[in-house]
Amino acid sequence: MVNLRDKGAALWEGWNRPKRVAFVIILIGLVGLLPYGGDFSFTSFLNTPISSYQAVLVYPVGMYVLMALGLNIVVGKSGLLDLGYVAFFAIGGYTAGILGTRTHLNTWEILPIGMGTAMIAGVLLGLPTLRLRGDYLAIVTLGFGEIVRIVALNTQSIGASTGIPSIPTPPKTFGIKFDIVHNTSYFWVVLILILLVIWMIRRFTVRRPGRAWEAIRQDEDVAILMGVPILRYKVWSFSIGAAVGGAAGVIFASKTQYVAPNMFTFNVSVLILSCVVFGGMGNMWGVILGGVLLAYLPERIRFISNARQLVFGIALVLIMNLRPDGLLPRKKREKLGAAKKAGE
Amino acid sequence: MNFSVVVNQFWPLLINGLAVGLIYVLISLGYTMVYGVLRLINFANSEIFMVGTFATVIVTRDIFKFTSAHDALHGFKLVATLLLILLASMLFSGVTAVLVELVAYRRLRSKGTNRLASLISAIGTSIMISEGVRILTKSAPVPTPRLLTKFNLISIGGVDIRIDTFLVIISAALIFFMVDRFVTKTLLGKAIRAVSMSEETSKLMGVNLNRVISATFLIGGLVTGAAAFLYMQVYETTVFNVGFNLGLAAFTAAVLGGIGNIRGAFYGGLTLGLFEQYASAIIGGQWKAVTVFSVLVLVLLFKPNGLFGEAIQQSRV
Numbered sequence: 001m002v003n004l005r006d007k008g009a010a011l012w013e014g015w016n017r018p019k020r021v022a023f024v025i026i027l028i029g030l031v032g033l034l035p036y037g038g039d040f041s042f043t044s045f046l047n048t049p050i051s052s053y054q055a056v057l058v059y060p061v062g063m064y065v066l067m068a069l070g071l072n073i074v075v076g077k078s079g080l081l082d083l084g085y086v087a088f089f090a091i092g093g094y095t096a097g098i099l100g101t102r103t104h105l106n107t108w109e110i111l112p113i114g115m116g117t118a119m120i121a122g123v124l125l126g127l128p129t130l131r132l133r134g135d136y137l138a139i140v141t142l143g144f145g146e147i148v149r150i151v152a153l154n155t156q157s158i159g160a161s162t163g164i165p166s167i168p169t170p171p172k173t174f175g176i177k178f179d180i181v182h183n184t185s186y187f188w189v190v191l192i193l194i195l196l197v198i199w200m201i202r203r204f205t206v207r208r209p210g211r212a213w214e215a216i217r218q219d220e221d222v223a224i225l226m227g228v229p230i231l232r233y234k235v236w237s238f239s240i241g242a243a244v245g246g247a248a249g250v251i252f253a254s255k256t257q258y259v260a261p262n263m264f265t266f267n268v269s270v271l272i273l274s275c276v277v278f279g280g281m282g283n284m285w286g287v288i289l290g291g292v293l294l295a296y297l298p299e300r301i302r303f304i305s306n307a308r309q310l311v312f313g314i315a316l317v318l319i320m321n322l323r324p325d326g327l328l329p330r331k332k333r334e335k336l337g338a339a340k341k342a343g344e
Numbered sequence: 345m346n347f348s349v350v351v352n353q354f355w356p357l358l359i360n361g362l363a364v365g366l367i368y369v370l371i372s373l374g375y376t377m378v379y380g381v382l383r384l385i386n387f388a389n390s391e392i393f394m395v396g397t398f399a400t401v402i403v404t405r406d407i408f409k410f411t412s413a414h415d416a417l418h419g420f421k422l423v424a425t426l427l428l429i430l431l432a433s434m435l436f437s438g439v440t441a442v443l444v445e446l447v448a449y450r451r452l453r454s455k456g457t458n459r460l461a462s463l464i465s466a467i468g469t470s471i472m473i474s475e476g477v478r479i480l481t482k483s484a485p486v487p488t489p490r491l492l493t494k495f496n497l498i499s500i501g502g503v504d505i506r507i508d509t510f511l512v513i514i515s516a517a518l519i520f521f522m523v524d525r526f527v528t529k530t531l532l533g534k535a536i537r538a539v540s541m542s543e544e545t546s547k548l549m550g551v552n553l554n555r556v557i558s559a560t561f562l563i564g565g566l567v568t569g570a571a572a573f574l575y576m577q578v579y580e581t582t583v584f585n586v587g588f589n590l591g592l593a594a595f596t597a598a599v600l601g602g603i604g605n606i607r608g609a610f611y612g613g614l615t616l617g618l619f620e621q622y623a624s625a626i627i628g629g630q631w632k633a634v635t636v637f638s639v640l641v642l643v644l645l646f647k648p649n650g651l652f653g654e655a656i657q658q659s660r661v
Contacts, residue, residue, distance in 0.1 A: 081460065128645050136644050138385065138463075139595060143637035146592070154630050266588075270467055277464045310475040316468025321451045324461035 008285070032191060035184040054183035056299045058255060062190035063248050065291035068275035069197045069284065070244025075273065076282035076330075077201075077210070078237040079217030080130065081138040084145025085272050087125075088118040088242040090264035092249020094152060097164035097259045107170035107178075107254040111247060118246025122239035130234040145269055153261040163260025167253050178254075186255050193251070194288075197244055201284055204240075213237055217282075278319055280326030289328055349625045355503040357621045363509045363578065365617020366516035370571035371594035372601070372609040373523060374441070374564035380540035380604040381560045384459060387466035388444045390591025391473040392437050392565050396572025397582035398477065399436035401488040403429050410489040426491060426577075430515075433576075434569035441565025442558055444469050450554070478584040485583040488576050512574045519570050520610055523563065527606055536560055540604060589633060593620070596640045602650025611652050 012020070035054045067089060074082045095114040099105050105113070129140045153161055170178040176185045204210045212233040215223040223230055253259050271294065279290020298312060319327070350357070371393055378386035404410050408425060448469040452462045492511070496504040527533035535556045538546040547553055575590070576582065593616060601612025616636065623635040643651060 075460070081463070129641070132644055136599065139599065140637075140641055140644060142592070143596075143640055147634050147637050150631070150634050270471075274464060274467070277460055281458075281460065306479055307475075310472060310479065313468045313471030313473075313475055317447060317465050317472065320461045320465035320468065324452055324455060324458065 028191075028195065032188060035187050052183065054187065056296065058183050058186045058190060059252060060295035060299070061292055062187055062194065063252055064272065064275055064295035065288050066190060066194050066197065066248045067245055067272045068279070068287045068291040069194065069201065070241045070248070071272050072276050072282065072284065072287045073201065073204075073213075073237055073244070074241035075276050076287065077205070077217065078213035078234060080234060080238065082141045082238070082241070083138045083266075083269055083273065084141035084143065084148075085241070085245055086264050086266070086268040087141075087145040087148040088122065088245030089249040089252070089268065090145075090148050090152065090259075090261075091118045091121050092246035093253040093259040093264070094158060094164070094249075095246070096250040096253035097167050098158060100167045100254065101164060106168070107250065108173070110254075111250050114250035115243040115246040118249070119239045119243040122242030123235055126235040126238040127231075130231060130238060142266065142269070145264075145266060149261050149264050152264070159260070161261060163258060163263075165258050167257045167259065169257060170254055183255075186251065189251060193247055198284060200240075209233060209236060274316055278316065278326055280328040280330060282330040283326070283328050286326050286328030286330075290326065293327075347626060350622055353625060355500075357625055358618065359503065359505055359509055359513075361618035361621035362614065363512040363516075363617075364621065365597075365614040366513055366520070367571050367575055367590075367613075368594045368597045368617050369520055369610050369613030370516055370567050370574070371590060372598040372613050373520070373606065374568040375595050376598040376601070376603055376606060376609045377527075377536070377560050377564045379598070381536060381543075381557055382449065382453070384449070384462055384466070385595070386444075386561075386564065387463065388448065388470040388473065389441075389564070389568060389594070390587030391470045392441045392444065392568045392587075393572050393575075393590060394474065394477065394582070394584065394587040395440045396433045396437035396569035397576050397586055398481075398486070399433045399569070400429055400573050400576040401486050401582060403432040404488050404491065407432075410491065422491065429491075430570060430573045433573040434566045437569025437572060438562050438565035440473070441561040441568070444473075445558060445561040449557075453557075474584050474587075481584055483584065485581050487581045490580060492577060508577045512578060516571070516574060519567060523567055524606055524610075526563070532556070532559055592633070593636050596636050599640060600643055600650055601652050605650065605652060608650055608652035612650065615651070 015023070035057055067085065070088075071082060071085050074080050074085075092114040095117045096107065096110050099110045099113060100107070125141070125144050129137055132140065152158060152163075158164060170189075172178070176182075176188070178185050204213075212223070212228045212230075215226065215228050216230050216233060220230060256263075275290040275294045276287050277290070278294055279288065280286025294312070298309075323329075371389065374389040374392060375386055378384070378389070408429070444466070448466045449462055452465055492508055494506055494508055497507045497510050498505050527536060535546065535551045536559065538549065538551055539553065539556050539560075543553065546556075594613070597613040597616045598609050599612070600616055601608025601610065616639065619639060620632055620636060624632045627635070
């Protein structure tokens with residue numbers, strides 16, 4: 001268990017290209033077939049007791065993984081603590097709500113607009129606040145998340161506390177239907193988005209922005225001395241994370257066909273952040289594992305429904321105390337730098 | 345927008361702002377002192393406050409057996425009862441705070457791991473406490489029996505000051521004064537200040553770090569418990585998530601005054617309380633939280649060390 005991450009990496013390093021491609025295709029195929037897992041007797045343990053299993057795979061599981069990956073760019077890669085990530089989710093959701101009900105744009109056309117809106121919000125929030133010290137940034141982002149919710153709650157033209165009902169579902173695309181009974185189609189959309197984000201993060205990590213984020217996370221002062229324009233890269237990281245949150249919001253709104261302020265509370269931000277830290281900050285696969293576990297388990301143990309948040313709290317404390325770097329922590333080499341910084 | 349209300353209601357708003365602000369001051373001490381020694385946000389402080397409000401209800405209702413229909417208490421008996429309830433509330437919150445430190449921070453601190461892990465562990469503790477209470481109370485608001493008959497104590501120039509407002513202002517100011525004296529004058533207070541200046545050096549000087557940190561949490565918890573008691577005398581109802589908004593406001597107050605700075609928290613709390621009262625009178629109560637955060641963001645942008653940040657070094661925790 002301790003070196004699961006390193007073992008996986010070693011195995012991967014040992015493969016040649018065709019082997020890797022085959023592995024990835026098989027893995028994606030298996031994940032894509034997950035919604036059918038509830039239908040067969042030998043995999044029926046996956047079924048969730050109260051909500052439909054296919055629906056759970058879309059929200060919360062898929063959505064949480066998507067948002068956790070987005071937040072991981074901000075928190076895990078560049079070390080900026082964002083406690084108001086739900087704001088971007090809400091902005092995406094409300095963009096879909098407003099444009100979907102008042103214009104003739106369909107979900108696929110709204111998706112880039114929602115991402116853009118969230119990104120602009122990220123830049124507007126980031127430019128002034130990313131100069132701040134870490135803890136202050138945490139509290140300002142927390143405040144921003146609440147402000148977005150309160151503004152939605154108090155603005156009559158976007159439905160105030162009742163929110164926006166009857167948001168259209170995506171149109172039939174490539175013969176795939178999207179409506180309330182076809183949860184599987186939504187799952188595939190979310191899966192494609194997740195794959196795109198994974199691809200994007202992998203590209204960024206080996207290029208200039210990734211190196212800049214790594215430098216900023218490990219030691220800001222040194223990064224400045226080495227000529228990294230830290231504010232620019234922080235704003236980039238922040239707004240890319242925001243765009244992913246916005247995308248999740250758009251898909252979420254068109255799936256539930258309804259958005260309301262009480263869907264976007266501080267608890268969601270905390271949950272997403274927990275996915276990131278629980279799984280292993282900075283390590284994409286850890287974050288995915290964290291997202292799957294934290295989203296799926298509460299649904300699976302819904303028979304103790306009243307106490308599931310309590311169990312969640314206890315689990316957070318236990319895991320953080322036993323494995324402070326998360327279930328699948330990042331590489332040792334990177335951790336060494338972080339430990340040095342913490343020890344100062 | 346209604347500006348005339350500020351002119352018409354100037355004095356009543358001022359009195360309310362003082363009372364709310366002083367409650368913020370007390371809660372923000374729980375944030376600012378812990379931040380001083382640990383350099384971490386005490387995320388569970390809002391839950392420590394919540395525990396205090398429930399302790400007040402339980403002691404009033406179940407131990408003293410007061411009901412909402414009981415005969416009003418007078419004189420010595422009233423004062424003694426209130427003091428006992430205050431002490432109980434402080435005790436419950438103080439013990440909770442010490443437990444929070446043990447559960448959420450101690451082990452991680454001794455390992456010297458990353459700050460985010462501590463933060464998540466504190467968030468987890470906070471969820472644990474509030475969910476526990478939510479399940480026990482079935483999410484329902486819980487009222488406390490009224491002990492103080494709410495009469496107008498004095499009337500100055502047509503402005504009435506109610507007995508509960510008066511009680512809040514006087515006791516909160518007194519408690520703050522005591523904490524301030526404690527931190528500046530006693531040996532333990534000196535140790536707390538030393539740890540907040542430099543953990544390493546104070547260890548070399550023979551300060552028992554774990555004891556000082558526990559003591560800081562205890563004091564923060566006691567003061568937050570007192571705030572909970574005072575809050576209950578005015579608002580008389582509590583619910584499992586009562587601490588959330590108050591905690592955020594109190595944290596804002598702490599940042600306003602420069603986090604880690606005890607006297608700063610005093611000015612920060614008062615400024616925020618007054619600002620909030622006038623602002624919500626002008627633009628409507630539902631925007632209260634927004635005004636609080638706008639103040640926070642503006643302060644952090646222009647004075648990142650808080651309004652009273654580095655000026656009062658002497659009383660820095």
